[in-house]
Amino acid sequence: MIGKIHKQMSHDSWLFSKMATPEYTPFVFLLLLFQSSVWGFPVCQTPQESPTCGYKPGMLNVHLVPHTHDDVGWLKTVDQYFYGDRNDIQHAGVQYILDSVVDQLLKNPDRRFIYVETAFFYRWWKQQTDDMQNTVKQLVNEGRLEFVNGGWCMSDEATTHYSAVIDQMTMGLRFLNDTFGHCGRPRVAWHIDPFGHAREHASMFAQMGYDGFFFGRLDYQDRNRRMVAREQEMLWRASESLTPPMADLFTGILPNGYNPPEGFCWDQSCDDPPIRDDPDLEDYNVDDVVTRFLHIAHGQALVYKTNHIIMTMGSDFQYENANLWYKNLDKLIRYVNQMQSNGSEVNVLYSTPSCYLQELHRANLTWPLKGDDFFPYADSAHDFWTGYFTSRPALKRYERISNSYLQTCKQLEVLGGPISRKGPFGAGDSETLKKAMAVAQHHDAVSGTEKQHVANDYARKLANGWAHCQVLVSNTLSSLSGSSAPRVYCEHLNISVCPLTETSKKFSVNVYNPLARPVSWPVRLPVNGTNFYWSVLLTLSLPFSLSLSISLYPSLSLSISLYPSLSLSISLYPSLSLSITPSYSLYPSIIISPSQSFSPQPSSLLSLCASIVTLRDFLSSLFCVCLSRYNASDGNNSESIQMSGAYIFRPNTSTPFIISKTAKIETLQEVRQWFSPWVSQVVRLYTDSRALELEWTVGPVPIGDDLGKEVISRLDSSINSSGVFYTDSNGREVLQRRKDYRPTWNLRQSEPIAGNYYPINSRAYIKDDKDQLTVVTDRSQGGGSIQDGSLEIMLHRRLLYDDVRGVGEPLNETSDIYPEGLVVRGRHLLSLSPPATAADTHRPLAQEVVLQPLITFTDGELHPSTRLEFSGLQAVLPPAVHLLTVSQWDQDTVLLRLEHQYQASESKEHSQPVTVNLQKLFSTLDVLGVSEMNLSANQWKDEMTRLDWKAESGTHHTGVTNQLSAYSAL
Structure with a gap:
C-alpha cells in the first residue's frame, strides 16, 4: 500500500486495521466494524440536497437563525456553566438551554435551532432517556436541530496549534457521526466569537469538508470598507500550496457580531419589549415592530450582495427559557410576512446557516477573493485585541506541553496495545487528557481571557489528564522494555526540580521520541550541590556510549544532550553514576551596557561552538538581546480611556522602557544575564546545536508604582528587513507581515505598537538577501517588528485594570507559591541561516519544541535483561513528512495522519511530493486495510463533496501561504 503525498503542506491521514507481530500482544480484526457503526443511519436530506429551505424567489429573504453561544468556560468553569452553578457570577445553565429548546422545537414544526459546542451537548446527551434521544435524533434527521461547527469547542484562532485544533475538531465530529450519522455532520464552520481569524483555520475547515465559514468579529476599518463595497461575503483562498479549490472556503461576516438586531432580543437576559399583538390593549406594538424590522432588513440588504440576508437570533447562553424567544419569533415571522399582501417584498423564515449558504450558492455569483488573514482585530481606534496573544503565559505553556504529552500518550497506547x-x-x-486538551482550545481558555478561577480549572483538568496518561505510559514502557521498575515523572525540570535526580546516587533516564525522525535534545537535570562549583562525570551505557565532563553552577542543573537514534522510539539511558568533586575555579562577572554600539556579524553564528568567549561575544557583537517593558495604559489618556487588559494591549507610550541600562553577566558554560531582580536570562549554545537557546525568567512583575507592565524580549540585528517580518499561522503556515499595513484595506494606524502585533504560535523571522533570523517560541506569544532589523516578543503581562471586554477582573496573576506575582520561565531558540535554506532548519526545530521527547526516570539499577531501545517505525520518515497522528480509533483500527510539512517553493530539496509505503511503516503492526478519510476523519475522502464557488478576478490578497489535508485508513 503506497501513499503518495502529492501536495506541499498537505496532511494525509488514514484509518487502518492493525495486527501486532507475534512478539507483542495480538489483536482481533473486524474490518467492517468501523464503517457499519458510523454510517449505518437513516438517510436525511441536507439543505444542499433539498429543493428549498423556505425562501421565496424575487423577495428579500431574511433567514432568522435561532442560536445560543455557550462558552466552554469563561466567567464560570465548564462544570458551572453546564449545571447553572454560581449564577451570582453569570446566570447561565447549558443543560436547561438544551432541555428548553428541544421542548419548544416539538411545539412547532417550522422552528429551527443550531447548536455548536459538542462538549456541552455530549454531557447533556448522556443524561437523556432513550425516548428523549430518539426524539432528538428525529429533530436532527428533519433538519430542525442542526449542528454547526461541531468541534468539542469553538477554538481560539490566534493562540492554538493546528495539531490540537484538529484533535478537538475530530473528537466533536466523531461523537456527532457516531450518534447521528450523516444527518448530524456539520456543513458550516461557525466561529462567531474568536478575536480575529487565522488563515490556517480556514484551510483546515476546507479540508474537513465544510462548505462555508461564518464569523462575527473583524477589524472595524475592514468591516466599514467591506460594507461599502458589499464584500462581507468572500472566497477565502487559504493556501497557495494546494490546488484550488482544495483550501478555498466561502466565508461570511455576520451583520451584528452574533447578536440579534437592536430591539429584537427576547431572552430572559434581554430588556427589549415583547411583541404585544392584542389590538384591544393600549400597548399594542405590532405595527411598530414590523416597521422597525423592515427598516433594519432593507438597511442590511444594502451591504450584502444577494436577496438573502441572515440574522442571528440569540447570544451568550440564551434560550434557557426558549419559549420567550420562539413565541416572539413566531409572531415576528407571521406579522412581517402578512405585509406581503400589501406589497412588501420581505420574506422572513426560520433558517440555519446551511440553508442560508445554499441560497447564496444558488445565486451563482462571483465572490471577492481573500488570501491573507484577519489579524490583528480592533473594535475601535485604540482598542487592539493583541494582548491576549500573550496573556497567561504559564497556562499557554502548560497547554502546549500537554499537547506534546497527549501525542506521546496516544502513540504509546497504540504501540502498547491493551x-x-x-x-x-x-x-x-x-481520553481524559484528550477531553481536557479539547476544552483548553476554547477561545477563552488558552487565549488567557478567562477569570482566574476558570484558568485554574483548565489547568486542573489538564493535570488530571496527565495523571491518567502517566499510568498508560508507565504500562507501555514496562511492556516494551521488559522492566517493571516504577517510572518517575519529573514535571518541574523547567525550574530545576526533580527529587529523584537530586537525591539518588544511581538512576536511569528513559527517553521517548514522538517524532518520526531522530532528534538531539538537551536535558538539564538538577543534582545535589552546595555553594561550590562541581565537576560531574556522566557515563551513559548504550549501544553507543557518551561520556562528558560538565562544570556546574552551584545547586542548579546538569546539562546533557540525548540522541535518540531511532524515531517514534524509546531509549533507556541506564545507571547514571554521578561522580562529584568540588572545583574552586571562579569566573569573572562582566558588565555590558545595552546602549553601547554594536557591529553585528550575522554570519558568525554558524561557526559558534560551546566556547565561552565566543558565546559571550555573540551577545555583544551579533545583536542586542534586550529585555524591556511597556507600561500599560490605565485609561487616563487624552486620546482614549481604553486600558490594557486580558484582551487588549495598549501601552502608554510607543517606546519601551529599558528594565536596566546595564545587565550583570556571568559566563560559565552558558551566559547568565540579570537585568533586574525580577528579569533574567540564560543564554546557551549546545555542541552541534542548530540554534542558540535563550531561557528567560520574568516575575514577580513589580506593581508598587501602580503601573501594569508588559515585558518584551527584543532582538536587534543588522538585517535589513524593510518593515517586513513573518509569522506562522497556528504553527503551520507562514504569512508575511508589514508594518502599518493591511493587504485588504488602507490602514489608518492609531496604535503604532499594539496595531503591529501579531500572534506567533511557534516561530517568527526577519530576513534580507543574505540572512534570516528566526525565533522559535515554546508557546504562543504576541510580537512584531517595530523597527527594521528588530523582532520583539511579549513574554509576560501583569495588569491592574480590566479592559471592559467582559472578563471583569484585571490580569494580575498570583499563586500560593508566588503571592507577590506569577513567575514565568520560557525558552526562545534563535537560528541564523541563509534565507534559501532557513526553512530546513526552523521548521523541524519548531516541530521538536512542539513534540518534545518525554523524559522519565527509574531509580537504582535496571535488570540486565531490560530492553534498552525500541522503535515503533521500521525506518525514519523522509524530512518532508511529519507523523502528525497515531491514535487508537477503536479496538481494531488506528487513525494515522501523515503531513507534508513544506510549502510550495519553501525548500528546494523538500518541497516535492513524497511517497510513503504504509505497509512498511510500523515495526510492530501489520496494516491489513487502509481507507482514506478527510482531515477530521468523519468522511471517506472519496465521498466528500463540497460546494464550488466562483471567485472574482483581481481580488486575491496574500502573503506567504501553505496547506493542510488529511486521510484515514481502515
Whole structure:
C-alpha cells in the first residue's frame, strides 16, 4: 500500500486495521466494524440536497437563525456553566438551554435551532432517556436541530496549534457521526466569537469538508470598507500550496457580531419589549415592530450582495427559557410576512446557516477573493485585541506541553496495545487528557481571557489528564522494555526540580521520541550541590556510549544532550553514576551596557561552538538581546480611556522602557544575564546545536508604582528587513507581515505598537538577501517588528485594570507559591541561516519544541535483561513528512495522519511530493486495510463533496501561504 503525498503542506491521514507481530500482544480484526457503526443511519436530506429551505424567489429573504453561544468556560468553569452553578457570577445553565429548546422545537414544526459546542451537548446527551434521544435524533434527521461547527469547542484562532485544533475538531465530529450519522455532520464552520481569524483555520475547515465559514468579529476599518463595497461575503483562498479549490472556503461576516438586531432580543437576559399583538390593549406594538424590522432588513440588504440576508437570533447562553424567544419569533415571522399582501417584498423564515449558504450558492455569483488573514482585530481606534496573544503565559505553556504529552500518550497506547490501558501500574487512558486538551482550545481558555478561577480549572483538568496518561505510559514502557521498575515523572525540570535526580546516587533516564525522525535534545537535570562549583562525570551505557565532563553552577542543573537514534522510539539511558568533586575555579562577572554600539556579524553564528568567549561575544557583537517593558495604559489618556487588559494591549507610550541600562553577566558554560531582580536570562549554545537557546525568567512583575507592565524580549540585528517580518499561522503556515499595513484595506494606524502585533504560535523571522533570523517560541506569544532589523516578543503581562471586554477582573496573576506575582520561565531558540535554506532548519526545530521527547526516570539499577531501545517505525520518515497522528480509533483500527510539512517553493530539496509505503511503516503492526478519510476523519475522502464557488478576478490578497489535508485508513 503506497501513499503518495502529492501536495506541499498537505496532511494525509488514514484509518487502518492493525495486527501486532507475534512478539507483542495480538489483536482481533473486524474490518467492517468501523464503517457499519458510523454510517449505518437513516438517510436525511441536507439543505444542499433539498429543493428549498423556505425562501421565496424575487423577495428579500431574511433567514432568522435561532442560536445560543455557550462558552466552554469563561466567567464560570465548564462544570458551572453546564449545571447553572454560581449564577451570582453569570446566570447561565447549558443543560436547561438544551432541555428548553428541544421542548419548544416539538411545539412547532417550522422552528429551527443550531447548536455548536459538542462538549456541552455530549454531557447533556448522556443524561437523556432513550425516548428523549430518539426524539432528538428525529429533530436532527428533519433538519430542525442542526449542528454547526461541531468541534468539542469553538477554538481560539490566534493562540492554538493546528495539531490540537484538529484533535478537538475530530473528537466533536466523531461523537456527532457516531450518534447521528450523516444527518448530524456539520456543513458550516461557525466561529462567531474568536478575536480575529487565522488563515490556517480556514484551510483546515476546507479540508474537513465544510462548505462555508461564518464569523462575527473583524477589524472595524475592514468591516466599514467591506460594507461599502458589499464584500462581507468572500472566497477565502487559504493556501497557495494546494490546488484550488482544495483550501478555498466561502466565508461570511455576520451583520451584528452574533447578536440579534437592536430591539429584537427576547431572552430572559434581554430588556427589549415583547411583541404585544392584542389590538384591544393600549400597548399594542405590532405595527411598530414590523416597521422597525423592515427598516433594519432593507438597511442590511444594502451591504450584502444577494436577496438573502441572515440574522442571528440569540447570544451568550440564551434560550434557557426558549419559549420567550420562539413565541416572539413566531409572531415576528407571521406579522412581517402578512405585509406581503400589501406589497412588501420581505420574506422572513426560520433558517440555519446551511440553508442560508445554499441560497447564496444558488445565486451563482462571483465572490471577492481573500488570501491573507484577519489579524490583528480592533473594535475601535485604540482598542487592539493583541494582548491576549500573550496573556497567561504559564497556562499557554502548560497547554502546549500537554499537547506534546497527549501525542506521546496516544502513540504509546497504540504501540502498547491493551496492556497500555490496563497493565502493571493500573488502568490508564488517553481520553481524559484528550477531553481536557479539547476544552483548553476554547477561545477563552488558552487565549488567557478567562477569570482566574476558570484558568485554574483548565489547568486542573489538564493535570488530571496527565495523571491518567502517566499510568498508560508507565504500562507501555514496562511492556516494551521488559522492566517493571516504577517510572518517575519529573514535571518541574523547567525550574530545576526533580527529587529523584537530586537525591539518588544511581538512576536511569528513559527517553521517548514522538517524532518520526531522530532528534538531539538537551536535558538539564538538577543534582545535589552546595555553594561550590562541581565537576560531574556522566557515563551513559548504550549501544553507543557518551561520556562528558560538565562544570556546574552551584545547586542548579546538569546539562546533557540525548540522541535518540531511532524515531517514534524509546531509549533507556541506564545507571547514571554521578561522580562529584568540588572545583574552586571562579569566573569573572562582566558588565555590558545595552546602549553601547554594536557591529553585528550575522554570519558568525554558524561557526559558534560551546566556547565561552565566543558565546559571550555573540551577545555583544551579533545583536542586542534586550529585555524591556511597556507600561500599560490605565485609561487616563487624552486620546482614549481604553486600558490594557486580558484582551487588549495598549501601552502608554510607543517606546519601551529599558528594565536596566546595564545587565550583570556571568559566563560559565552558558551566559547568565540579570537585568533586574525580577528579569533574567540564560543564554546557551549546545555542541552541534542548530540554534542558540535563550531561557528567560520574568516575575514577580513589580506593581508598587501602580503601573501594569508588559515585558518584551527584543532582538536587534543588522538585517535589513524593510518593515517586513513573518509569522506562522497556528504553527503551520507562514504569512508575511508589514508594518502599518493591511493587504485588504488602507490602514489608518492609531496604535503604532499594539496595531503591529501579531500572534506567533511557534516561530517568527526577519530576513534580507543574505540572512534570516528566526525565533522559535515554546508557546504562543504576541510580537512584531517595530523597527527594521528588530523582532520583539511579549513574554509576560501583569495588569491592574480590566479592559471592559467582559472578563471583569484585571490580569494580575498570583499563586500560593508566588503571592507577590506569577513567575514565568520560557525558552526562545534563535537560528541564523541563509534565507534559501532557513526553512530546513526552523521548521523541524519548531516541530521538536512542539513534540518534545518525554523524559522519565527509574531509580537504582535496571535488570540486565531490560530492553534498552525500541522503535515503533521500521525506518525514519523522509524530512518532508511529519507523523502528525497515531491514535487508537477503536479496538481494531488506528487513525494515522501523515503531513507534508513544506510549502510550495519553501525548500528546494523538500518541497516535492513524497511517497510513503504504509505497509512498511510500523515495526510492530501489520496494516491489513487502509481507507482514506478527510482531515477530521468523519468522511471517506472519496465521498466528500463540497460546494464550488466562483471567485472574482483581481481580488486575491496574500502573503506567504501553505496547506493542510488529511486521510484515514481502515
